[in-house]
Amino acid sequence: MKKFRSIFWHRRDLRIEDNIGLFEASKNSKNLIGVYVLDPNLLNLNRTTSEAKNWFLAKSLLELQKNWVRRGSRLLILNGDPIKLISKLADLIKAECIYWNDNIEPYEINRDRLIKEHLSKEKIKIYTFLDQLIVKPNDIKTNDDKPYKVYGPFYRKWIDIITKSNISMNNSIKISRTSKKIRGLNERELSSIKGSELNYCISRESKSVYDLLTSNRFNNTNLCPCKPGESESINQLNFFINSGSINSYNQARDVPSLESTSNLSAALSLGTISCRAVWNGAQVSKNMANNEYQLNSIDTWIKELAWREFYQNALINFPELENGPYREKWLKFPWQNKPDWFKAWENGLTGIPIIDAAMRQLKNSGWMHNRCRMIVASFLVKDLLINWKWGELFFMKSLVDGDLASNNGGWQWSASSGMDPKPMRIFNPSRQAAKFDENCDYIRKWIPELAHVSTPNLLSGEIISAERKGYPSPIINHKNQTSIFKELYSSIN
């Protein structure tokens, strides 16, 4: 079989192992070089990314570069417009084929369409694959061939497809799909890049990777629980399994003071681990489980993986979700959007301990526990009466795992504006704290100035001024605000 000179373009698949597109490229290429483009549109700190995510990205890229060299080739990191840069690189190295794994966000789909148009004029063959979901979106349709809008039936179909396929047969966490050696370019070919305008890009580009790290407060610290790079992602999965956290997930996953979840969200979002590897990890755990409780816990975790795929499918099928509420009546909701309340929420200064602890966890670590994401989102929308789009954007600018599909899905679920059929879900912050942080370990950790306050007062938020030590009194009363919310909600029905 004839083999070609090819480029593999990494995007949200920053790994070598179990990378479907890369595996195909390495199988079919005589020479293969990797490329990643730092696209300014995806690196906008005011809109699309966060300091924590930039740190995760840069660290993961540096490891990926080393892994390419170990395999016998190299990864070029370019900086700028991918449409121009990918074509230029293909032209310079006389590539015959370009491989990549498809993405699902509207911006990326449109970008890829433009690149395909451009490259087809140059007669370059493009091969694309679906790598970031366990089940192909086209396979997961209702009996009427329509996309699912409700999670429950989606999950049943999803698990049915997987169970019937052979993904579950492979019990290895690491799946080596790539050949050991990838043949790269020779020195003469590489020097042609050095002599070109791409070299400017590369030297500026690799500097850009370091730019993402210099003065990045996450660099060389342990602030964030998500660890960048392919090897750390595998370690995190192994730790989650071997420490037994996966076996007690049912009970512990809602307690924010415990480190009981996998912390794999950033790895799954940027692809330093494959979704099949985590699925297989869950299957290995099932084989080792000792009782029903452990098996149920593992199944609950698998259901979380399915939420990720549900939201990605939702965005593929309804790209308009990116721009606003799924339920159009929410466009008429009379938001109060008070800037000083939003500021208090952002900065963890609302005077409501569980809200402020969660927002400070986000600010300090770039990550927030899932239970707390639901509590603070409900509070922003249903207590502060602020448009959920403000919260969605703030999360994208703060989270290490900021991901359009999951973030938008989480916010629309919390705001009741999405596909979920339950409209009136309102979280009472004190009751949530009493249920999930009963000893206030989480609140005390993130609001140290309140560490001396009694547990009942921390839960209720009723703290006498002498004990506040500068901590603000509550900016709102939950009961009053939610009755206003209900009234406003009835005006749009």
Ligand SMILES: Cc1cc2nc3c(=O)[nH]c(=O)nc-3n(C[C@H](O)[C@H](O)[C@H](O)COP(=O)(O)OP(=O)(O)OC[C@H]3O[C@@H](n4cnc5c(N)ncnc54)[C@H](O)[C@@H]3O)c2cc1C
């Ligand atoms: C308002 C709001 C915003 C959110 N924004 C994001 C986001 O930008 N990026 C993101 O990855 N998740 C988001 N989530 C989902 C969830 O909070 C995180 O995925 C989870 O907290 C990550 O921690 P973990 O990796 O330890 O999860 P685990 O509990 O170990 O779960 C395993 C994996 O399943 C997936 N997952 C778990 N819960 C969900 C969920 N509810 N929706 C979608 N996927 C899920 C994640 O990939 C996660 O890594 C959001 C949730 C809410 C309520």
